[in-house]
Amino acid sequence: MVEFDRCGINCIHEEAVKAVKEVLFSEDVAISLAELFKALGDPTRVKILFSLMTRELCVCDISAVIGASESAVSHQLKILRTLRLVKYRRDGKILYYSLADDHVEKLFIQGLEHVTE
Amino acid sequence: MVEFDRCGINCIHEEAVKAVKEVLFSEDVAISLAELFKALGDPTRVKILFSLMTRELCVCDISAVIGASESAVSHQLKILRTLRLVKYRRDGKILYYSLADDHVEKLFIQGLEHVTE
DNA sequence: AATATATATGAATATTTGCTCATATGTACT
DNA sequence: AGTACATATGAGCAAATATTCATATATATT
Numbered sequence: 001m002v003e004f005d006r007c008g009i010n011c012i013h014e015e016a017v018k019a020v021k022e023v024l025f026s027e028d029v030a031i032s033l034a035e036l037f038k039a040l041g042d043p044t045r046v047k048i049l050f051s052l053m054t055r056e057l058c059v060c061d062i063s064a065v066i067g068a069s070e071s072a073v074s075h076q077l078k079i080l081r082t083l084r085l086v087k088y089r090r091d092g093k094i095l096y097y098s099l100a101d102d103h104v105e106k107l108f109i110q111g112l113e114h115v116t117e
Numbered sequence: 118m119v120e121f122d123r124c125g126i127n128c129i130h131e132e133a134v135k136a137v138k139e140v141l142f143s144e145d146v147a148i149s150l151a152e153l154f155k156a157l158g159d160p161t162r163v164k165i166l167f168s169l170m171t172r173e174l175c176v177c178d179i180s181a182v183i184g185a186s187e188s189a190v191s192h193q194l195k196i197l198r199t200l201r202l203v204k205y206r207r208d209g210k211i212l213y214y215s216l217a218d219d220h221v222e223k224l225f226i227q228g229l230e231h232v233t234e
Numbered sequence: 235a236a237t238a239t240a241t242a243t244g245a246a247t248a249t250t251t252g253c254t255c256a257t258a259t260g261t262a263c264t
Numbered sequence: 265a266g267t268a269c270a271t272a273t274g275a276g277c278a279a280a281t282a283t284t285c286a287t288a289t290a291t292a293t294t
Contacts, residue, residue, distance in 0.1 A: 013178055027160075030167065032232045033225065034160045041155030046147045059271060061130055072253055074272055084231075093261050093270045103231040108150065110227055114201075114220040115149045176241060189283055191242055210240045210291050
């Protein structure tokens with residue numbers, strides 16, 4: 001077994017590093033989690049999602065509510081769709097967007113708990 | 118009162134827009150929330166935080182566990198510190214980092230629920 | 235004081251990202 | 265078929281970001 005001695009005796013805690021590494025999830029999971037949080041990590045997307053917590057809305061409504069161009073909203077909605085955070089139904093020319101499930105709400109509640117503390 | 122008619126009758130749902138706007142949190146809260154999630158939205162920081170879920174670790178340990186340079190880890194730790202996601206205690210030359218509270222764990226659990234579904 | 239070590243910080247750089255503008259797609263209506 | 269409208273998409277650009285490298289700071293040891 002290779003000794004870990006890049007730092008002095010007191011720095012690298014060999015057992016700790018090994019123990020943590022054993023528990024560590026896969027690289028893939030880390031990346032997926034980061035992607036999810038990154039999607040939530042933009043003011044425009046936060047506002048879109050928060051708007052949708054109230055009720056389903058079309059792109060045009062969202063644009064009016066949050067004060068962003070329809071194109072910008074559409075681009076952001078694509079990201080949220082890809083991550084299955086929102087879904088939509090079509091009614092004629094209009095697409096009504098809504099939250100895909102209750103995960104976003106739960107994450108927002110947890111997040112707000114941290115932010116407003 | 119100003120009529121909202123940028124789109125045709127069927128597009129902008131005036132009552133919906135007004136109702137949602139009334140409920141909408143402040144711009145500041147949206148930005149704070151986005152900042153929090155953005156901090157969680159990077160693979161390196163996800164790995165750092167996940168490592169710390171196991172036990173407290175020094176910078177050097179974290180670097181070894183996640184396979185990133187100590188400088189990179191230190192830079193990311195600064196961001197996590199600023200957002201009060203991690204704290205540290207000093208023991209001589211070594212700084213031991215740990216999670217600031219249980220918010221991160223809760224957010225990760227919620228996030229994983231969405232990702233692994 | 236001088237040296238070594240653990241970590242922090244600043245500058246520089248390459249990549250990513252969010253927006254705008256122009257254009258395309260899909261649906262409804264005539 | 266042709267027009268209008270709601271939304272999507274692609275290219276281009278400015279701003280943000282994560283890393284590396286060099287240097288600074290803080291603590292311990294001699």
